[in-house]
Amino acid sequence: MDYDVIILGGGANGTGTARDCAMRGLRVLLLEKADFGVGASGNSSGMIHGGIRYMLSDRHVTALACRDSGYIQRIAPHLLFRIPFLMPFTTRAAGATLRDRAAWYATEVYVGTYDLFQPLKRGKPSTRLSADELYRLEPGLRPGLRGAVTLDEWGIDAFRLCALNALSARAHGAELRTWTAAREILAEGGRVRGVRFRDALTGEEGEARAPVVFNATGAWSPALARRSGAAVPMRPGKGVHLTLDRRYSNYGVILSAVDGRQMFVMPHESESIVGTTDDDYYGDPDDLEATNDEVEYLVEGAASLLPGVRNARITRAWCGLRTTIYAYGPNEDALSREHQLHDGAAYGRAGLLSLVGGKLASYRAQAEEATDRIVALLGRAPVPCRTHEEPLPGGDEVPDPAALARAHPVAAPVAARLVYRHGGRAREILRLLEEDPRLGLVLCRDEGILAAEVVHCVRHEQVRRLQDLRRRCRLAVGACAGLDCARVAAQLAARELGWSPEQVRAELADLLDAGWRERRPILDGAQLVQEELVRGAHAAAGAPW
């Protein structure tokens, strides 16, 4: 056999499991049909939360999630940021009914109980805010609110989380192939024996053999399973987020949508994120776009507490598919289990393990559990997991951005973004400027992307297509939509990867396509002006149309 285990899918669960397996000495191949994080992981809200939702059904899950949140802070401190959330009381004190008062009280008790878990993830205890205090913190909230409770959570750049797990797996000897899809899971005599794959960029087809296949293809699993004569039952749900061009709140704000569902608005870097919708989705997972009503729904909901959002410049609408356990159980047990590992032995695919569900926040614990199972399936002696101890690449010795900016010819905000995205590796990136001062050029002023960062990512972070840089360093995802940065970044990548002029244009077209799909449903006001600019400038300079 070529490998001990083949892992399908490069989301948080696939890359996390690849890392764990490789760290435990297994020979690992990971196949990702596109790029790390393109599925649910990168398109999630990126909240490494403690699962407050499960407190009523299973406090054990909450404790577990909080502890894992703490672990992620230990292994990737640079990538996490604290988001204090405010949960405003929406009814007026004057007209409050007994039920309103009971609800306020319940919220406080609920959040107060959650506080008991906060130390596990180094969160601050919740605070009860009066109306005065609330408006001092968030003057943009609509008038008439009675107060709020605070709730400390953590956010992460989920694309980079996936990439870092992948890079760490690679450093531990795993082989990872992006833009390479598993076409079929191969089986023989009731056991899996490997997969057939195809490289989308070279057209290369091949087979890889292993006694264990771990299927972490998320919403794509049912289709892959069907093609391979197996079955993975699940209920896919589509979730849409909007990005607004600037901060509409200083804190995360939890609010209700028109139908009463919980939503949020939260600051991320210089932008705001509004999320999410949640609807069943049985369409093609490769053809996912936000619709007009989803955009409207989110704007309406957000504007109900933050009226300014109604005039906001929406810069993109992005979506992902949640995989929910099929027939989400009426019983406590099914509810509390956030994820399931399906064993293929039941249908003649011994050695096939498929993951359903599995939050981003607890990806590490899920990967640990999956790896334990994989080791057992291989009949190996248990090896202890160390993924919560060893830092992810860049997670050790995270430099102080201000000191970095003093030591190198870059502005402080640029250094800060570099440290956020790359942690300790920001030093390596800035060292590139010593050899080639041109790489100190800030390609995108929206996102503070240095030319050196592009070169570093292309050299060291498994970039095969230009659009991979959307996920590694946010190339062309800001409000500017790639106006300044896209062409020069394409040239830099071309130099590193030896692209021909035709390839450069094809890659640029592909990058612009990806952005277009996210902006199409939101084009209005200033963002529509920007679209005309981007189209005009790239077409005039010879990008393919």
Add this chain to the structure above:
Amino acid sequence: MVSPRAVAADVLVVGGGMAGAIAALAAREAGARVVLARRAPGATALSSGAIGVAPDPLALPGEPLRAAREPLEAARRLARLRPDHPYAVLGERLGALPEALAFAARVLAPLLAPPLERPRFLATPFGTAVPAALCQRSQAAGDLLAVDGALVVAGLRGHLGLDAALAAAGLERYRARGGPRAFAVEVDPGLGEVGLFRPHELARALEPPGAAEALGRAIRAALPAGAGAALVPPVLGLRPEARVPERVAAAAGIPVAELLADVPSVPGVRLQAALEAALAAAGVEVVQGALQGAGPGKPAMVGADEITAPRWVLATGRFVGGGVVRRGTLREPVLGLPVQAAEGREAGVDLAARPAASLTGAARSGPQPLLSAGLRVDALLRPLDGRGRPAADGLFAAGAVLGGHEQASDGTGLGVAILTGYLAGRAAARPGGGE
């Protein structure tokens, strides 16, 4: 307090981009008193420098560059394929295209090279060639059919903006179609640390005495044998009067031309400056500010000025210029004219209120009704109301405010602005308008 000023004119042009400026100059030449009101530079000031009339939609991919049709024939072919396009809407008036181009070349003579019978083929940073009906003098020597010998793409040392090797490798492809051989070299412009300069900063740095000459000498030193012309990044001076292209070429000893630009576009800034100079020279009164008014014959306000003219040319551009805006629905903000023209089937009275996703296609390339939305006009360039009748007496429209075309998807931008500006300006100069 500035005291209000009442100004009377024959023609009021709203908008100071290519369409508005050409309309004002054409009306002025026809003897009218012209006032032009403009808020800010628009799309014209951001354009790459190539003035595209129309790429020939029926040209075969591998055909020799010399086989290219003259711009009028290419525009006619486009009109036959695209009934919503302004070229089609104009009907037989499309025949005025050569005259309009010649007019633009004449009034912008210090900047623009005289038109040829055929388009010029100008190089982009990717080493592709774009057909241009008109271009700046600083670009003409780069015409792939005009280079006598090899074409040398010169990157500037210390600057990331242009990857000369990439551009040269791309241009090699045109050899089979009659283009020149292409080489890449790197030259040191002698400006010190230019690595972090933006295009316009480089352009300014090349203006002082000695700077352009140093670049020219560096190009001369780097030239391989057999070089016929050199292509450099589009940074040869911001102010036309600094004569940077001429100075660089003189020192280099061969013709030197600029590549086409993206934004920020130095050639675009020069084009806008040349338009302003032409307006001043022709005696067009330019008023700075956003115009508010109710249409021809009624007083309009621009800042403290009150302007009254019996005939107007609306040349307010599209989204970048501000002639069409969208806040939930598409609107023409100056006169509230209906926005009902666009590429494809979505056009019509319902266009304006449709959601963004319904007005766009999933594939980025190809016509996008939302991006080509604008006014619908008749063959005399009179904006039409919801019932298809001229919206107001004495009102004309020109340039990107007209719907049914988009430079990104069909290659027609400044060419439409010149033709429609010219026709609208001349029509507005005549009392009674039109015929």
